[in-house]
Amino acid sequence: MDYGIKGQSVLIVGGARGIGYAAAELLAAEGCGVALADINGDAAKRAAEKLAKDSGAKTVGIKVDVTNTDQVKTMIAAAEKEIGPLSVLVNCAAVLDDKLFMESGPADWKRMIEVCLYGPMNVIHAVLPGMAERKYGRIICLASDSARIGQARLSYYAAAKAGVIALVKSVAQEVGKDGITLNVVSPGATNTELRQEREEGMRAQMGDEKYAKRVQTVLKMYPTRRIGEPLDIGSAIAFLASRNASWVTGQVLSVNGGFVMP
Numbered sequence: 001m002d003y004g005i006k007g008q009s010v011l012i013v014g015g016a017r018g019i020g021y022a023a024a025e026l027l028a029a030e031g032c033g034v035a036l037a038d039i040n041g042d043a044a045k046r047a048a049e050k051l052a053k054d055s056g057a058k059t060v061g062i063k064v065d066v067t068n069t070d071q072v073k074t075m076i077a078a079a080e081k082e083i084g085p086l087s088v089l090v091n092c093a094a095v096l097d098d099k100l101f102m103e104s105g106p107a108d109w110k111r112m113i114e115v116c117l118y119g120p121m122n123v124i125h126a127v128l129p130g131m132a133e134r135k136y137g138r139i140i141c142l143a144s145d146s147a148r149i150g151q152a153r154l155s156y157y158a159a160a161k162a163g164v165i166a167l168v169k170s171v172a173q174e175v176g177k178d179g180i181t182l183n184v185v186s187p188g189a190t191n192t193e194l195r196q197e198r199e200e201g202m203r204a205q206m207g208d209e210k211y212a213k214r215v216q217t218v219l220k221m222y223p224t225r226r227i228g229e230p231l232d233i234g235s236a237i238a239f240l241a242s243r244n245a246s247w248v249t250g251q252v253l254s255v256n257g258g259f260v261m262p
């Protein structure tokens with residue numbers, strides 16, 4: 001099947017690993033040029049080199065902190081210099097805090113909102129003028145089902161992600177006339193380093209026996225009886241990044257093994 005993505009120039013922010021990198025692998029294999037930007041600049045460069053080697057695609061790795069608007073502008077210029085005018089943006093960069101709301105404070109909330117909500121705002125604001133001029137764009141932001149149904153210990157992460165959903169729906173209404181779509185992919189628990197780090201923290205806190213029970217309880221919440229793999233989410237991103245998805249905009253696609261059906 002032709003996915004209608006060949007020849008696109010894709011910027012994946014937070015793409016050095018995890019879901020962003022899985023999407024990059026799919027898109028590069030389909031003939032896209034891919035820029036991987038990440039706060040971990042060395043990891044982004046290594047990931048871009050591996051991707052180029054594995055796929056033969058044009059790639060570049062760029063260091064960026066999405067909370068810094070100057071760095072965001074420099075990132076876009078650097079990406080466009082290597083792979084051409086951007087037609088696809090995927091916003092994956094995020095941090096996670098596993099805390100009860102009453103254990104957290106303003107410094108935690110500020111960092112979360114800066115990375116997970118201002119981050120996508122900064123990048124979308126910077127790519128939109130070029131996409132509007134070229135009358136084409138695909139923007140995909142990663143949220144979380146915690147934003148749709150709430151989740152204990154993830155309150156301010158969920159709040160930031162709920163903001164992303166509202167941002168995407170609103171901007172989608174403003175730029176549809178310019179051939180630009182914005183959508184959200186909302187993953188359930190997905191087997192990436194981000195999740196593994198959180199799970200290791202839980203195992204350390206609970207002990208092995210209690211943790212093994214928790215794993216079984218979590219699996220029972222998934223009708224598909226497994227948690228997600230990065231490629232499960234990458235496939236949904238690739239569809240929304242394609243020309244074939246031109247009539248899908250302002251939507252939230254939960255890719256979650258049926259965990260919730262909001």
Ligand SMILES: NC(=O)c1ccc[n+]([C@@H]2O[C@H](COP(=O)([O-])OP(=O)(O)OC[C@H]3O[C@@H](n4cnc5c(N)ncnc54)[C@H](O)[C@@H]3O)[C@@H](O)[C@H]2O)c1
Nearest residue numbers: 014018019038039065066092093094142144189190192194
């Ligand atoms: N893995 C899951 O279970 C899960 C579930 C729901 C939603 N999500 C969302 O999917 C997206 C990808 O998650 P993942 O599991 O692949 O995470 P990940 O931690 O593997 O990847 C996120 C990347 O963002 C980068 N990053 C963090 N702060 C940054 C900053 N200020 N500027 C630039 N880059 C920064 C990190 O270095 C990392 O490489 C995230 O938005 C996450 O919230 C993941």
